Amino acid sequence: MNTIEQQLWDYIDGNLGATEVRAIEEKIHSDAEVKLQYEAFLSLNLAFDKIELDEPSMSFTRNVMESVALEPAPVAMKTKVNTNIIYGIGGFFIMSLVALFSYALFNADIKFSDLDFKINANFNLNKYMTPTMLYSFLFADLVLGLVFLDYLLRKKTVH
């Protein structure tokens, strides 16, 4: 869609490059019909600029502030999720686990001969696949699905 009308609007809006500006200016000066159309668009543009904004009721701000007062105060995301704190907590737990494991290893009387174990290959899967087990698994899946759906819908509502 690149009619003369569109070009004139682009010229008025300032969306044209230098070459296109020169071309359209030439058309305006040489063609009386284009000039007339351009002048009409200019006045129309001026009129659109003058469209006034509507005013809400006098109590609008007060109503908003009354509703806002019932909401918890917003907190900047930066304050909400401080990565240093998260890393600090994670580091503390890892250090604790490593320390505990090292202490246990140091105090345990382990001989390498003790590690000589055999794997029981006669594992019967059917024994564990009971209907209760299956239902529990499906229930957990359903809960996870609902949590994910809730997360998605919340995200959509905010945006």
Place this chain on the structure above:
Amino acid sequence: MEQKFTDLMLIQNVLNGDSAQYALLVKRHQRFVFTLALRFAKNREDAEEIAQDCFIKAYKALGTFKQTAKFSTWLYTITYTTAMTFLRRKRLETSSINDEETFLQLENHISGFNANGYERQDSHKYLNQAIQMLMPDDATIITLFYQGEQSLEEIGEMLNVEPNTIKVKLHRARHRLKEKLQYLLQDEVKELL
């Protein structure tokens, strides 16, 4: 006094715990948000409900606002989505009423004003009437571009559409608005503009 604070400064104050500063943000943007809501709702009560809902949503999500963007663009995006949700809900409630029919009724109603001797109304009134006769999307783009002073890129971001598409839509919306003005004013349109 309040103009001394930029939007970002006010947001920072609200996030630091001074919730009362939010009233200044509301006062600063309420006219535009309300006008935008009016483009969808077509009556003041519903528009006020949308605008109020929009400011509450913005307050709740203020912490997620990326302060690199313009607050107005972010706020108008919320207004647009809130208004769209409102319109969808309204359509479901009145599914028996055809949209075109509704706008036709509105058109007749407005043209009735002309016949009843409202010629004395100034150009602003006629322009507002003409814009009310447009479909919500056209009216929104015109309002965002002219009154909201949003660029094509910003409008595109808000409506989730490419800037080039917005350019074409704006062109069509202007054309339709011109037609509505001609319909309202007939021969007087040239004098008015």
